[in-house]
Amino acid sequence: xxxxxxxxxxxxxxxxxxxxxxxxxxxxxxxxxxxxxxxxxxxxxxxxxxxxxxxxxxxxxxxxxxxxxxxxxxxxxxxxxxxxxxxxxxxxxxxxxxxxxxxxxxxxxxxxxxxxxxxxxxxxxxxxxxxxxxxxxxxxxxxxxxxxxxxxxxxxxxxxxxxxxxxxxxxxxxxxxxxxxxxxxxxxxxxxxxxxxxxxxxxxxxxxxxxxxxxxxxxxxxxxxxxxxxxxxxxxxxxxxxxxxxxxxxxxxxxxxxxxxxxxxxxxxxxxxxxxxxxxxxxxxxxxxxxxxxxxxxxxxxxxxxxxxxxxxxxxxxxxxxxxxxxxxxxxxxxxxxxxxxxxxxxxxxxxxxxxxxxxxxxxxxxxx
Ligand SMILES: Cc1ncc(COP(=O)(O)O)c(C=O)c1O
Numbered sequence: 001x002x003x004x005x006x007x008x009x010x011x012x013x014x015x016x017x018x019x020x021x022x023x024x025x026x027x028x029x030x031x032x033x034x035x036x037x038x039x040x041x042x043x044x045x046x047x048x049x050x051x052x053x054x055x056x057x058x059x060x061x062x063x064x065x066x067x068x069x070x071x072x073x074x075x076x077x078x079x080x081x082x083x084x085x086x087x088x089x090x091x092x093x094x095x096x097x098x099x100x101x102x103x104x105x106x107x108x109x110x111x112x113x114x115x116x117x118x119x120x121x122x123x124x125x126x127x128x129x130x131x132x133x134x135x136x137x138x139x140x141x142x143x144x145x146x147x148x149x150x151x152x153x154x155x156x157x158x159x160x161x162x163x164x165x166x167x168x169x170x171x172x173x174x175x176x177x178x179x180x181x182x183x184x185x186x187x188x189x190x191x192x193x194x195x196x197x198x199x200x201x202x203x204x205x206x207x208x209x210x211x212x213x214x215x216x217x218x219x220x221x222x223x224x225x226x227x228x229x230x231x232x233x234x235x236x237x238x239x240x241x242x243x244x245x246x247x248x249x250x251x252x253x254x255x256x257x258x259x260x261x262x263x264x265x266x267x268x269x270x271x272x273x274x275x276x277x278x279x280x281x282x283x284x285x286x287x288x289x290x291x292x293x294x295x296x297x298x299x300x301x302x303x304x305x306x307x308x309x310x311x312x313x314x315x316x317x318x319x320x321x322x323x324x325x326x327x328x329x330x331x332x333x334x335x336x337x338x339x340x341x342x343x344x345x346x347x348x349x350x351x352x353x354x355x356x357x358x359x360x361x362x363x364x365x366x367x368x369x
Contacts, residue, residue, distance in 0.1 A: 084124050118147050135164075294343055
């Protein structure tokens with residue numbers, strides 16, 4: 001019998017084969033220009049992102065983490081302010097809040113979507129609340145209609161953590177174009193991934209945009225006159241060149257991710273012991289991850305798949321409030337986030353997966369159950 005090739009969790013090499021020629025040409029042209037920081041290549045990429053996300057202003061930054069940090073800085077959030085965050089996300093969502101000296105307030109998630117529960121947001125608002133950070137986790141928008149309504153009622157800012165959700169949309173609009181500021185990541189494994197770190201901040205208000213532009217470059221305006229204390233949050237031209245090339249492929253990659261998700265959902269439905277991800281009506285999920293829940297048997301399934309040469313990941317193994325750096329936060333306070341962290345398993349969903357690979361994964365799962 002022919003030995004089967006392993007199926008990696010993600011295969012960036014396969015994507016590289018698709019984009020190799022234009023990507024290498026774009027990077028070479030930056031090298032030849034010797035203009036590495038900001039400049040026209042970054043500006044052109046920002047304009048392309050404004051059109052793609054349907055937002056008036058987009059600004060390239062050094063990472064998704066820095067996008068969140070500069071967003072909080074631009075909105076003047078700091079010591080004494082509370083910022084509401086979901087308890088189930090990548091650490092940067094909350095790390096950025098702590099880094100500006102504000103206090104994170106963790107709220108639970110909706111178990112059907114893994115996203116922040118709007119009722120929990122309402123319940124967490126105090127006179128110190130300054131902002132809320134909905135995360136569009138795994139590529140599906142949080143309930144932005146409800147969250148924006150709550151935020152407007154209480155006069156607080158909405159910062160969208162759209163790091164995993166470029167191209168996603170919901171009834172309230174496109175990811176990153178709904179709140180006061182949107183934050184994206186171009187970490188290489190994201191749906192739109194750079195050839196290193198990179199990120200993007202989007203906003204609607206020209207004054208806020210000007211402030212973001214100043215903060216990105218040490219609050220300088222004009223050069224060597226520092227009106228604000230900012231930082232070096234700049235996106236470099238090599239990243240912008242690579243990302244501009246890849247942006248042309250993003251819709252076709254998203255289409256493939258959505259097709260793989262439908263295939264998984266059709267093949268795995270009805271298996272007792274597995275809960276499948278759901279796409280809320282009116283949402284366009286971009287499936288940065290396809291995450292199933294396997295209560296009680298997650299680790300066993302993961303081992304079985306690994307033995308069959310199939311890569312999986314756990315996003316995320318711990319709710320944020322349980323991270324050792326937040327050890328003073330009371331326990332058991334977000335039961336759905338806790339349950340998710342104990343039962344989630346992300347399956348391979350990269351665009352280049354073949355039907356044969358998807359079948360092998362689904363068969364290996366069915367065999368255990
Ligand atoms: C939800 C979320 N927020 C923020 C980030 C931070 O992005 P970056 O890794 O580009 O700093 C990531 C990505 O890793 C993420 O998944």
